[in-house]
Every structure is written in C-alpha cells, then in structure tokens.
Amino acid sequence: MSQYRDAVRTARSVVVKIGTTALTTKSGLFDAGRLARLVEAIETRMKAGSDVVIVSSGAIAAGIEPLGLNRRPTDLATKQAAASVGQVALVNAWSAAFTRYDRTVGQVLLTAHDISMRVQHTNAQRTLNRLRSLHAVAIVNENDTVATNEIRFGDNDRLSALVAHLVGADALILLSDIDGLYDADPRKSDARFIPEVTGPDDLGGVVAGEGSRLGTGGMRSKLSSALLAADAGVPVLLAASVDAAAALTDASVGTVFAPRPDRMSARRFWVRYAAEASGALTLDPGAVRAVVKQRRSLLAAGITGVSGRFFGGDVVELRDTDGEMVARGVVAYDAGELTTMIGRSTSDLPAEMRRPAVHADDLVAV
Template identity: 40%
Template sequence: MVPLNQAKRVVIKLGTGVLTSGIGELDTTRIEALCHQVKTLRERGIDVILVSSGAVGLGMGKLGLEQRPKDLATQQACAAVGQTILINTWQKGFDPHGLTVAQILLTREDLRAKHRHNAVFNTVERLLATGAVPIVNENDTVSATEIKFGDNDTLSALVASVTNADQLFILSNIPGLIDMQGTGEVVPYVEKMTPEIEAMAQGTNQVTSVGGMVSKLSAAKIAHRAGCGVTIGSGQDSELFNKLLAGESVGTYFAPSPAPVKSHKRWIAIQDHTYGTITIDAGAAVAIQEKGKSLLSAGVINSFGEFEEGDVIRIRTEDDKIIAHGLASLDAIDLSAIMGLQPEAIKATFPELHSSVIVHRDHLVLLD
C-alpha cells in the first residue's frame, strides 16, 4: 500500500449523497469541508482531481421536479441546469483557499477514440500544472445510452487510469465494503478481487446500496489494472484525509496490481467497445499469457466482426474466455485468409502481407 502522504496524484469521486441534503439542495458545509481537505492535500504536493456527481439532482430541484424524470430529454435538461449550479458551488468553496476550478465534461466516446483520450490527458496535465482543480463529471446533457459511462464510479476509475493517478477515493454514504454475511464489519484491506469479495456486494437488503457497491467494485477492478490503489469510504467524515495522512486505516483499501498495465497501453485496456473477436488455440494462449509473445496467425482459429487495421479487438480462448484486448495489425478480410497459417506459407501465398503478427505484444493487454 502506498501511503497517502507518498502519493503524487489522487482522484476523489464524490457521490450525490455526499454533496446534497435533498433534491436540489447542496450541502455547502460539507463542500466547504471537502475543499479544505483538498487544499491540505495540495499543500502536501499531491495533485487532486475531483469527480463530482449531483448535476441532475440539482437541476430537478431548480426546475421544481420531485421525482427523477424517466425520459432522457428531461434528464438531460436537468443536467444542463444543474451542472452550472454544481460548478459554481465548487468555485465558491475553493475561493477562500485561492484555488480555481476547471470543469471537464466527458462521455464514453471521449475515451474510445485515442486522439480524444490523449487530449483529455493533456488537458488535465496542463490544468494541474497551472494550479487549477479539475472537476470531472459525465456530460449528461448529451450522453445517450451508447456513450454513457453508466455511473460516476466507473468514470472516476477511468479518469484515474487516464491520468496515471496513484490512488482513487470513492466516497459516498457507505463507510466501506461491509461483510454482511460474516462479521458485519467493514473489510479494511483487499489484496485481490475474488468471487468471495464480489459476493459481499450482494449482502445488503437495500436495492440502491447493492447497485452502488457493485459499481464500486467494478471501478476498483479498472483502477487495479492501472496500478492505482482504491479506497471506498465515507464522504461524511470531514477528517478522512487527515486520518489517512496520519497513517490511519479508513474504509476499505483495494491494493493496486503488482504488474499494472503500462501507461501507453491503458487506452486499449479501458475500451468497452471492440470491433471484432478472434479465437485462439491453447498454444497461442500460453504464448501471450505466460511468455509475453505477440499473437501470430498460426494460433488463430476463427475471427468474427468487420474490423480494420488498428481497431481494438478481443482475444478469446476456445472455451470462450476473453483473455486480452489488442490492436489488430491487419483487417478482418486479410486475417480470414491467413489465420492458421505458418509464416512460410503466408510468404509464399500472400507475398503482399509482410508479417504473420496479428496483434503485436506492444499493443496487447491481458485482462484479469
């Protein structure tokens, strides 16, 4: 575990329940306390990026809506109204500390395209270099089903991955991962995500809490792969970061992977949309999983999808287990012609194809 006082960069995700005291009502006292904690972290030389929920709920209050609207257009309208209230409230909270906030609104599409993924990274880097506090939220005003993150837990983990954060804090009204079927206490430390750990998310009678913890564990998986530690804790604790800086154990800490995905491959690792799937034999699976080799044509059994060279594709074993993502070195048509062939056969039959590499190891990411 990397102690907080040794971290260089952290992402803090704040749930709606932490920031509001009711529909359309921001808890300004809590926001002021959070701003003070961010200032403390900054004084320790720690970069801080916030992921803030609350826009839709604030918009509902301003528009006089007591129930969350079911139609997308009204939800988007609420987000448009609420986001301005949210970001202005954050700025007021940071004004006494002389800090400037910067609003970043994202959709899934912004992280699917590599050039936009890189633009997000570069923008955050420049903002932090100028001393601003980036505040990220999903761009709910334009988000449709196919480009939504789904929840800000997932968004925060992706932001942590993109920005190379050391630690991610997911703060809500939940004090941590609770072992409801066992001790009933908060689990202080999780070294690895196991079926037993994931089952703990099913141990509550409150439907909303089940969904909440499920999404938090999913986010922890994403951050784990990027080498980022994750703390799930209570945003109601005004001394949480002071306790962590003092070395106390707070909430549930999920350890980062001891062999994280390299930074230049993280764009591949976080893709939720792929353009095709190829099935490989057992020998090829061993080569890429255990020996760090590139995927060659000889090990490919079949291919599905209409992908182009450079598209992200999934790699699966004969028993249908997805084991990797990678960038295709050739398109689906060329692959269908050479899969299963040895390099000599490819050179003799298809001289225009200069390599038997389907996915180079530098563009291949193993999945947990």
C-alpha cells in the first residue's frame, strides 16, 4: 500500500463527501436504504477511532417525490423549493440511520458566500469543531434554498474540500458513482484508470467531464476539488459509493491524491481558495517577479491599475499586464486611497501610506 493510501487509512479526522448519485435510485428518487448502508460503513470507521464530518448532497433529489415532481427541476425557484423540502427529508434520514448506533447528528447549511467571508468562515469552523467535541455527527450541505449560482457549485465537491481544511481534517474521501479517476470517460472509450496522482505528470492527457442529470458535479468538479484539498495538504481518496466499506477501512479502492508536504495555514488557504475577491490590482513586470518569484510584499510603485470597489482588509486579485491572475492577497488600503498611490515610491508617500499595498504575509501566489 502506498504511503498516501496509508495516510487515508490511518487518518484520525476524516471528511466524507456523499454525492447525489450515491443516495438515489437509477430513476433519480432518494433511497434511504442506500444512505443507511453508507452510515454502516461510516460507523465502522468511527468505531475504529476516527472523527468523521459528512458533506452530503441529495437535498434537491430528496424533495422530488414529496413534491410530486417527475424529474429533477431545472428552474431556480423549483430547485430551491425542492431543496427546502428535501433538506428536511435528508437530515431526518441521516438522523434515523445514526440513531441505530446511538449517535446524534447536527445539520450545518452553508453557501459559498459563508465560506468566503472571514467572519462567517470562522463561525462555521467554530460550530463544526464544537459539534465534534460534543460527539455529534455534523451533516454539512450547501444551503440550496438561498443559493443562486452556488447551486451549480459542483455537487458539494468544492465545499467538501473547503470543509476538510476548515476542520483540519487528515483526509478527504469523495464517494459517488465514479470508482476513480480515468484519463477519459470510462463509459464511452477504452479509458485508462489512474490509481494515484502524485503530481501534474500523472494528469497528462486526462479529459474530465461534466456531471450527471441527477447531480451537478462530475469528474471535472471532483478532480478540481481533489487537487484543491491536496494542495492544501489533505490527502484525498476518490472512490465509488458501492465501495464505501473498503474506502473507509483500508483505502484499497479508487484513486488517491498525494498532499503537498507542508499544510497551508488557515489564513493563506482562505485567501487563496475561499475568499471572494472584491477587486483587482494590475502589476508591472517587476512587481510580478517580486510577488511571485521572491515572495515579497507588493508596494504601490509596482501597481499600474486598480479596479473594483474594495476596502482595506478585503481580498483582491493581483494580475499581470495581460490580465492573468498571478496571486491573491489582503489589501491594506481602500480602492480610492490606492488609486492615488499608483506608481509612487514609498518615500514619496505620506507616512500613513508607506505600508505595503499587500504584505507578503497576506499574499498567496496562484
């Protein structure tokens, strides 16, 4: 067994993401029996000593039958209505399944906006940690009843990667109808299975597709989310829900993604992946080199343009002269202030404006 599979197998804190197709029949109806079987596998892992947080899709699918719909809705209002009904059915099913093992569940509904805002991000982290300390099983789902574009967030794949870092998990396990990573759609071609991803070379020639009609994710979403978590220092296992028992015990199935050697700090992770950018700064070539290659602070002298409405403490994108984003960081000044500072050397600025526009400690290259 590789060291990365072993890391997943022995992880003490695990986030398990359950895809919509893992909880539905072929006709798209929610199947509580499938959920109960997944709980059995999760309970085995928990009894072995691991702490598990569940990120569960399936709210919209769970609302289809109670509302008398004959298929997954496509318009936003009906999606939100189905999610409203389905979230109740979904968390009740999780609760009923875990009750057999004398475990209490707690529901945590999030949107991408909640994760992107530092205060809400910290509150969500505190809630999840407290649930775990009280030995309750956290069931995390995207709040589709109020989300708009976030309903197409990636079937909770990206959310699960963000939650894995949020709770300091030792591993992320993505379970769906896909048994691992292939270099093409295994249903349509002679695709090659990829058992382990340790770097970019392992992804050469990989073509990742979109999601199914039941869920919103797909291999593209799962691959992106697995790489996000791995880049943050969390090992990832991508496996089929029918192989949940093996995935959660010895990690002998699916595709494993190697984590970066050093775990990214919570603040740098938030800046790079979670926070919404409120604006952008355009940098001259010298500033790009200083920021990206030398990891130095961004000074006003290296800025050639300011766009967006932002305030000191907001996250902004740093772009090169071609408009390509090269980094993200927490800006020290409001947009109006920074506009007056463009291209000026530090010695030419008033004393109160001599701080870096973006300090190196608050800057992450992308």
